[in-house]
Amino acid sequence: AQSVTQLGSHVSVSEGALVLLRCNYSSSVPPYLFWYVQYPNQGLQLLLKYTSAATLVKGINGFEAEFKKSETSFHLTKPSAHMSDAAEYFCAVGSAGGTSYGKLTFGQGTILTVHP
Amino acid sequence: DADVTQTPRNRITKTGKRIMLECSQTKGHDRMYWYRQDPGLGLRLIYYSFDVKDINKGEISDGYSVSRQAQAKFSLSLESAIPNQTALYFCATSLGLGGRVVPETQYFGPGTRLLVL
Numbered sequence: 001a002q003s004v005t006q007l008g009s010h011v012s013v014s015e016g017a018l019v020l021l022r023c024n025y026s027s028s029v030p031p032y033l034f035w036y037v038q039y040p041n042q043g044l045q046l047l048l049k050y051t052s053a054a055t056l057v058k059g060i061n062g063f064e065a066e067f068k069k070s071e072t073s074f075h076l077t078k079p080s081a082h083m084s085d086a087a088e089y090f091c092a093v094g095s096a097g098g099t100s101y102g103k104l105t106f107g108q109g110t111i112l113t114v115h116p
Numbered sequence: 117d118a119d120v121t122q123t124p125r126n127r128i129t130k131t132g133k134r135i136m137l138e139c140s141q142t143k144g145h146d147r148m149y150w151y152r153q154d155p156g157l158g159l160r161l162i163y164y165s166f167d168v169k170d171i172n173k174g175e176i177s178d179g180y181s182v183s184r185q186a187q188a189k190f191s192l193s194l195e196s197a198i199p200n201q202t203a204l205y206f207c208a209t210s211l212g213l214g215g216r217v218v219p220e221t222q223y224f225g226p227g228t229r230l231l232v233l
Contacts, residue, residue, distance in 0.1 A: 006158075032218070032219040034219075034221070036224075041227075042226060042227075043120070043206055043208075043225050043226045043227055044206070044222075044224040045224070046221050046222075046223075051218075090158060090159065094219025096217055096218045096219065102147075102217040102218060102220065103161060103164065103174075103219070104219055104222060105161075106151075106158040106159040106160075108156055108157060108158040109156075
């Protein structure tokens with residue numbers, strides 16, 4: 001079985017501040033991990049993904065995430081927030097083995113608010 | 117043009133009515149998925165299809181059915197809509213490389229907002 005927990009349903013930062021969105025996963029086999037972003041009235045778009053290569057993954061719009069197996073975490077960061085980063089962010093886990101067969105399990109989502 | 121389209125974008129219906137949500141894609145992907153999004157619950161998988169002849173239940177399939185009419189089309193039906201099916205519904209696709217079951221990037225449509233009165 002696989003699952004994802006996103007810590008904090010709402011995160012608020014000032015423009016220019018560090019963005020940190022937390023994601024912890026559970027998987028019985030080596031995981032594949034994804035971060036998606038959803039802007040208002042739109043579908044989800046891929047930000048970045050981890051597929052067992054480098055543990056530090058760089059994505060679009062200046063975001064990056066680090067896979068830490070010992071902590072079962074895949075937190076999303078951005079050094080300097082921009083107003084356009086305001087959106088809902090979803091972490092997702094998948095696995096090639098077990099019973100999940102390529103499916104993704106999504107976290108509950110974190111709404112990021114950026115203040116001027 | 118969008119690669120994954122969903123129709124309708126918004127729908128209001130009444131309890132007990134049958135309703136169909138449609139999804140079409142021009143990405144040439146084999147795999148298609150239906151999710152529902154509820155505030156605070158994230159996305160939950162309703163059904164998925166790895167090719168035209170393959171349909172599988174997700175974690176919340178009760179009250180729903182699907183049809184994969186072609187590689188490019190995947191429809192979701194609510195046989196008898198009820199108020200707790202009010203949600204935002206998303207269709208997604210992924211490439212699917214032969215027999216591989218590696219989790220792939222999924223590409224999402226814009227969503228259908230459904231209200232059941």
